[in-house]
Amino acid sequence: MKVTIDGIPVDLPAGTSGIDAVFHAGRDVPYFCAHPYLSPVGACRMCLVEAGTPRKGKDGQFELDEATGQPKIFWMPKPMASCTMQATEGMHIRTAKTSDVVAKAQAGMMEFTLLNHPLDCPTCDKGGACELQDRAFEYGYGASRYGFDRRHADKHYALSDFIILDQERCIHCKRCVRYFEEVPGQEVLDFIERGGHTFIDTEEGGLPVGFQGNIADICPVGALLDNVARFRGRNWEYEHTPTTCTLCPVGCSIVVDARNGRLERVVAGENRDVNEMWICDAGRFGHVFATEERLTLPLVRVGGELREATWDQAVDAMRQGFLGHGRNVGLYLNADSTLEEGAALVALAEAIGTPSLDHWPRYAHTPMGTATLADVATADGIVVLGADLGEEAPVVELRILEALRGGLLPAEFAHAHGTAIADLRLTERPARQPEKLAVIGRESRLWAHAGIRVSAGGPDILTRLSRPDTPELQAALRLLEGAERPVLILGADVLNTADAAFSAALNGLAARVGAKVLALPAGANSRGLGGLNLVPGTGGLPYARLDGVGAAFLSRLDPAAQGLPGRARGFTVVHDTHLTATAQMADVVLPAVTNYEKRGTTVNLEGRLLPLAQAPLRAGEGADLIRALVAVAEALGIRPPVRGLRGAQTWLEGRYGLRLADVPEQGVIQPPRPPGDAATGVSYAPQLWKPRMVPRPERRGSGVLGREARTELWELPMAPSPQPGGDD
Amino acid sequence: MSYFADKHPLVADIFSRYPDSPQGRRSALMPLLREVQDAEGFVSEARMAEIAALCGTTATEVRSVMSFYSTYHTLPTGRYHLQVCSTLMCSLAGSDELWDHLVSHLDVQPGDVSADGRFSVQKVECLGSCGTAPVVQINDEGYYENVTRSKCDRLIAALRQDAPPPPDNPVPVTVREDGRQMMATGERVGASIHDRGPLPMPAGAGGEA
Ligand code: SF4
Ligand code: SF4
Ligand code: FES
Ligand code: FES
Numbered sequence: 011m012k013v014t015i016d017g018i019p020v021d022l023p024a025g026t027s028g029i030d031a032v033f034h035a036g037r038d039v040p041y042f043c044a045h046p047y048l049s050p051v052g053a054c055r056m057c058l059v060e061a062g063t064p065r066k067g068k069d070g071q072f073e074l075d076e077a078t079g080q081p082k083i084f085w086m087p088k089p090m091a092s093c094t095m096q097a098t099e100g101m102h103i104r105t106a107k108t109s110d111v112v113a114k115a116q117a118g119m120m121e122f123t124l125l126n127h128p129l130d131c132p133t134c135d136k137g138g139a140c141e142l143q144d145r146a147f148e149y150g151y152g153a154s155r156y157g158f159d160r161r162h163a164d165k166h167y168a169l170s171d172f173i174i175l176d177q178e179r180c181i182h183c184k185r186c187v188r189y190f191e192e193v194p195g196q197e198v199l200d201f202i203e204r205g206g207h208t209f210i211d212t213e214e215g216g217l218p219v220g221f222q223g224n225i226a227d228i229c230p231v232g233a234l235l236d237n238v239a240r241f242r243g244r245n246w247e248y249e250h251t252p253t254t255c256t257l258c259p260v261g262c263s264i265v266v267d268a269r270n271g272r273l274e275r276v277v278a279g280e281n282r283d284v285n286e287m288w289i290c291d292a293g294r295f296g297h298v299f300a301t302e303e304r305l306t307l308p309l310v311r312v313g314g315e316l317r318e319a320t321w322d323q324a325v326d327a328m329r330q331g332f333l334g335h336g337r338n339v340g341l342y343l344n345a346d347s348t349l350e351e352g353a354a355l356v357a358l359a360e361a362i363g364t365p366s367l368d369h370w371p372r373y374a375h376t377p378m379g380t381a382t383l384a385d386v387a388t389a390d391g392i393v394v395l396g397a398d399l400g401e402e403a404p405v406v407e408l409r410i411l412e413a414l415r416g417g418l419l420p421a422e423f424a425h426a427h428g429t430a431i432a433d434l435r436l437t438e439r440p441a442r443q444p445e446k447l448a449v450i451g452r453e454s455r456l457w458a459h460a461g462i463r464v465s466a467g468g469p470d471i472l473t474r475l476s477r478p479d480t481p482e483l484q485a486a487l488r489l490l491e492g493a494e495r496p497v498l499i500l501g502a503d504v505l506n507t508a509d510a511a512f513s514a515a516l517n518g519l520a521a522r523v524g525a526k527v528l529a530l531p532a533g534a535n536s537r538g539l540g541g542l543n544l545v546p547g548t549g550g551l552p553y554a555r556l557d558g559v560g561a562a563f564l565s566r567l568d569p570a571a572q573g574l575p576g577r578a579r580g581f582t583v584v585h586d587t588h589l590t591a592t593a594q595m596a597d598v599v600l601p602a603v604t605n606y607e608k609r610g611t612t613v614n615l616e617g618r619l620l621p622l623a624q625a626p627l628r629a630g631e632g633a634d635l636i637r638a639l640v641a642v643a644e645a646l647g648i649r650p651p652v653r654g655l656r657g658a659q660t661w662l663e664g665r666y667g668l669r670l671a672d673v674p675e676q677g678v679i680q681p682p683r684p685p686g687d688a689a690t691g692v693s694y695a696p697q698l699w700k701p702r703m704v705p706r707p708e709r710r711g712s713g714v715l716g717r718e719a720r721t722e723l724w725e726l727p728m729a730p731s732p733q734p735g736g737d738d
Numbered sequence: 739m740s741y742f743a744d745k746h747p748l749v750a751d752i753f754s755r756y757p758d759s760p761q762g763r764r765s766a767l768m769p770l771l772r773e774v775q776d777a778e779g780f781v782s783e784a785r786m787a788e789i790a791a792l793c794g795t796t797a798t799e800v801r802s803v804m805s806f807y808s809t810y811h812t813l814p815t816g817r818y819h820l821q822v823c824s825t826l827m828c829s830l831a832g833s834d835e836l837w838d839h840l841v842s843h844l845d846v847q848p849g850d851v852s853a854d855g856r857f858s859v860q861k862v863e864c865l866g867s868c869g870t871a872p873v874v875q876i877n878d879e880g881y882y883e884n885v886t887r888s889k890c891d892r893l894i895a896a897l898r899q900d901a902p903p904p905p906d907n908p909v910p911v912t913v914r915e916d917g918r919q920m921m922a923t924g925e926r927v928g929a930s931i932h933d934r935g936p937l938p939m940p941a942g943a944g945g946e947a
Contacts, residue, residue: 197795200802213786213797 013097015109019351027725028092028103029057030430034496037105040116040145041184041431042123042230044093046191047286047419049436051094052125053184056145058089058115060104072100089115096434106149113149120150126206126509128178136149136232140247142181161206163241169199169210170217172237172295172705173226177209180233181630186225191439193288195411195459208235219407220400220455223294227287238295238705239275251625252279254612254676255293255607256346256534258382258698260405261614263291263675264719266297266606271628273300273606281676283382284614290404296703300604303702305589306630309599321430321631321641327598328645331581332563339646340366340578342553343635344567345533345545348610348622349670350658351565351635352539357651358639358662365550366395368565371532371540371694373505375687376540381526382679387412391493393486393525394460396451396471397501401696403615406499407456414442414459423504426505436698446493450475450488462486469507477517487523496525505529506693507564513619531615532694535604538613540685544664554691563642565635568592574692585638587629589700600641601632608634609655611670619670620677632645665725741774741785742792748773749792765792767803772809779819780811786843806865808862816851816858818897821875824861836872837861841892856897866909880905916942 011022015035016355021030027050033040036086042054058545062085062226068733083102089112089675092103106113109319131137163177164629166447182201183463187210190199196218202211226236248267276297278289308324309316331352332339343351352369358369386392387409399407412418419433449464450471457463464482466474478484494629498520504512520527531537551558553567562578562587570576570591577595584596593599600693634640636658643650652658662668668680742749752769756762761863765810770789780934781789783797790797790864804810811819822837837859846852846859867873870883874893882893883906908925 058820197799202802202805204806211798213783213802598793 011097011099013099013101013103015103022097022718024414025434026097026099026432027431028059028095028097029122031097031101032059032092032105032324033102033431037107039092039105039150040120040143040149041093042145042181042396045184045185045188045228045522046432047288047539048188048228048432049438050076050434051184051188051441052091052437053182055091055119055619056116056123056149057091057092058112058119060109060112061086061090061092061095062097062102064100065373077657079632086673093431094152094434099119115153116149116435118148121154123181124150124154127181128160130176130179134176134179134233135234135240136229136245137679139231140232145390152338155247158497163209167211167235169212169234170219170222172219173217174235174237174240175223175231176209176235177648179231180208180210181231182208183230185228185230185349186234188438189225189228189322190403190417192436193408193411194218195414195442196220196277198216199225210329220290220404222288222289223291224278227707236277238298242272242274243269243421245443248274249626251606251623253606253623254614254620254677255289256612257293257296258290259401259531259534259615260285260403260536261620261677262616263620264289264293266625268329268625268627271603271626273297273625273627281408283676284616284618285405286408286490288405288408290698291400292404292698292703295705296699297606298705299700299702300606300627304587304590304629304632305593305599305601306628306632308602308631316594316596321600324598325645327640328406328583328642329647331583332646335560335580337363338363338366340368340551340556340559342368342556342560342562342567343539343565345369345371345531345536347535347539347541347565347607347609347635348612349538349542349619349662350537350610350655352535352542353607353658353665354636354639354652355565355660356542356544357419357642357658358648361643361648361651362646365547366549366552366562367544368546368553368688368690369533369536369544370690371558371696372536372540372555372685372690373508373532373694374689375509375526376505376531376537376685377500377508377514377516377529378682378684379527379537379615379617380520380682381528382618383409384418385526386410386499386528388417389413389493389495389526390498391449391489391496391525392499393448393450393475393490393496394456394499395475396467396503396505397451397530398454398696399499399501399530400455401698402501404582404698406528406530410456411442411459413447414444415440416443429447429562443644446489448489450483450486451501462489463560467473467503469512471504472512472515472519476487476515476522481490490523490525493523493525496523497650498527500523500527500529502530502532502694502696510687528615532696535612536708537615537617537685538611538619541613541683542662542734543686545627545686546690548700550692555673563639564596564636566593569672570595572692580699583642585635587632600638603627603632603634604640607632610634611673614677616679618672618677618679619668619675621673621675720722740788741777742770742788760794763792764799767795767800768791771800771804775810778861779815780813781815782812813849814851816846816859817856817900818858818902820857821862821865821874821878822859822861823863823865823867823871823873825864825868827864828871828873831871833872836874836887836890838905839887839890840894843891854898854936869905875909877900882906 011024013031014192018035020035024274029335041057042409062083064072064081065084073083165176167175169175176440187199190196198212198214201208226234247269251266255264262285263275263281265279267275276294278287310319310327366558445462447460450464456736478487478600557575559578561581563583565585568590576592581599584593585600585602586593587602587604607627608622609624640650659670711725752766755778756765774785777910786800787797790800824833831884844857846857851858865873874882
């Protein structure tokens with residue numbers, strides 16, 4: 011399809027929208043309501059262009075322009091919204107660059123949008139990263155002729171604990187409303203009133219926790235703001251670090267915004283293959299632990315009490331403590347540690363000669379997954395077995411809903427052109443097909459969207475699915491059999507008891523119905539660490555049997571809080587970011603860094619290598635696991651086999667052929683490596699929000715009052731004002 | 739307490755007018771709102787939630803649709819809800835003074851109901867009866883036209899006795915299923931295609947031809 015934009019001819023796939031065509035030609039058009047992952051609505055009228063098409067005469071031939079002999083272009087009488095207009099064969103489009111009509115219409119539209127917009131930029135969190143600000147500068151008149159009072163409305167309207175709305179700033183683009191309807195499938199936000207009185211509100215008593223934070227990212231103005239990050243910094247003061255979220259095995263792309271060494275905000279990054287551009291609320295708001303109550307110095311137990319010390323003193327204390335334990339040393343790390351850290355730990359365990367090494371959380375046996383997130387999003391039959399996705403891997407839930415809505419956004423436009431805007435085939439209020447989803451297990455958020463729900467549990471549920479004994483299970487099996495691209499998703503409730511026989515049964519069923527399998531790993535990187543065989547060897551003790559080893563080193567694990575033994579028999583070293591219950595019982599505590607402050611590589615649930623980058627956070631003398639293990643090796647009198655990131659990568663390349671130095675930001679899928687099996691001795695109960703992640707304003711040290719105090723304040727002097735009947 | 743719990747035939751009747759699909763169920767939103775407002779004078783949050791459950795949607799959406807129309811009330815109204823037109827023609831004819839008079843006389847502000855539960859007031863835009871300005875509409879019954887101060891006082895006195903005089907003109911309301919308009923009084927106006935029988939043909943008309 012040939013289209014001409016400002017005289018530039020371009021060749022485009024049929025179905026391209028006018029706005030995409032403009033971008034493809036390298037020209038610009040301002041927009042507010044259009045969004046790459048949401049349906050086009052044409053609400054803001056900023057994307058005006060002039061458009062014209064050739065016309066065929068009675069003879070079926072194009073009518074020709076007498077002067078030029080070219081097909082004559084019949085221009086539409088008024089500027090058109092290019093986001094909802096389909097480009098057609100032979101169409102000509104003029105943007106503001108070549109058309110005064112368009113330039114004037116856009117400036118007029120800008121003036122109109124700004125009529126009721128407050129002059130808040132100096133105090134607005136969006137300032138410096140605001141689409142309205144930028145477009146007003148580029149396309150506006152630079153002055154307003156509106157001499158009257160602007161609209162006044164509530165400027166601090168809390169839609170939930172996390173999202174605060176400034177009603178005056180809203181420009182009614184409807185992105186947030188469409189987001190909730192189209193992405194998480196929750197109709198909890200809508201326009202109230204009409205005309206200039208319109209505002210966004212919910213009648214459900216707050217926004218559901220899950221995926222609400224994304225609306226703060228997509229709001230083109232500063233109307234919807236992240237309440238955890240509000241007033242914490244200006245956009246140009248933040249250090250933006252694109253990295254990977256490691257709170258769960260999805261591995262969403264995120265951008266960490268730090269200022270003065272504090273982590274103030276997390277926003278979603280874009281990775282079309284993983285999280286598109288949505289992240290869950292835990293990933294967005296649950297970062298507060300990285301800044302609060304951090305451990306910044308080593309602690310050594312002296313006279314029964316933990317005292318601050320230097321690293322040298324800590325190494326001395328460890329040297330004393332490890333004496334006499336020989337090889338009877340256990341090394342345990344959190345399963346969200348990077349591959350490089352895992353390599354350093356495995357190498358050290360080998361150097362010591364101890365079989366007691368482990369990562370947690372993990373399952374005793376993990377069946378190999380074969381499905382990618384794109385497979386999930388394009389599946390035509392999905393069975394979720396024993397998983398609570400909201401706790402285990404929230405974004406998988408969004409990808410499932412995407413499949414129910416008709417699959418992936420067509421990628422042809424996105425990849426071919428620079429700035430893709432949502433496809434015209436996307437519709438508002440999409441019809442979902444619940445019959446494509448079966449959920450078997452305990453009740454969870456996903457139930458509301460499932461056509462087939464089976465309340466069942468127990469280790470034999472997979473067997474029951476392959477030989478169904480109830481009509482619902484039969485329906486679920488039929489769904490798998492009838493689908494062309496079925497996907498089977500397995501969660502903690504079945505994986506906790508999985509063994510080799512389970513894997514065999516699973517593979518049998520998957521082969522029979524042609525399904526791909528997505529087994530949700532327990533920890534963010536347990537798929538990667540399992541592949542390094544980071545599990546107890548023969549005679550080794552797992553994490554849950556910590557009290558069986560003579561001396562132990564634990565990295566960012568808190569067994570005491572889990573109700574497990576919190577100490578080794580003789581001597582315990584804890585490497586952590588906080589003074590956890592276990593750390594309080596330890597003999598030596600080494601300060602650690604969070605995953606926001608690390609370079610390295612993680613492996614997500616698809617087996618995709620994803621890079622971590624280091625945000626500049628204040629961590630005192632905190633060290634990552636590789637450096638902490640160097641200190642441990644020193645204390646043990648061993649030459650540390652891996653001394654740094656580079657060394658770890660060389661070790662990984664040497665042993666497994668993994669090349670980690672140049673993992674692209676979007677990640678690469680690596681061929682699956684079966685994790686080693688080893689009993690864990692304890693079952694894993696997934697929990698997404700850990701206690702330290704819950705933001706409490708009073709703990710943020712900002713002087714911002716807590717919720718109770720704020721509510722009290724609000725309720726004090728204000729009597730409810732009468733609402734005029736005409737506007738009620 | 740639920741409003742629709744004991745009104746199954748009514749609810750079934752309303753739903754029967756729309757396609758039997760999720761989208762169709764949502765279309766029943768407006769008549770359900772109307773039903774509640776007619777019965778209770780306003781639609782409370784509890785009722786919004788109830789309607790949402792009936793239609794298979796969320797209370798947010800019910801409120802969104804409802805708030806688009808200024809004729810749905812979220813606050814209780816009195817037995818007589820006086821709607822005073824305040825648009826240009828009525829304004830020129832003294833609707834501002836009429837409003838002030840009403841409000842001070844009845845001692846009620848917009849959004850409130852008078853202590854005896856009788857009166858609530860609302861300023862509305864043009865009622866489409868500009869020729870007889872100023873105009874007051876009471877409930878959905880009809881228009882009181884050319885409302886002078888003395889007419890206003892007579893009206894209030896009558897309402898206080900719960901004996902409202904008949905309106906000067908009824909409000910034309912909905913189009914029924916048979917395509918016919920009805921006055922609020924129930925009087926049918928206009929014609930419906932369903933009334934049309936074959937044209938009376940005199941015997942032998944057309945002849946042999
Ligand atoms: S709150 Fe933001 S995203 Fe929502 S309609 Fe207003 S401007 Fe758009
Ligand atoms: S879904 Fe998982 S990886 Fe993504 S933001 Fe949430 S916790 Fe992080
Ligand atoms: S109308 Fe908003 S971007 Fe086109
Ligand atoms: S101006 Fe009052 S009825 Fe038209």
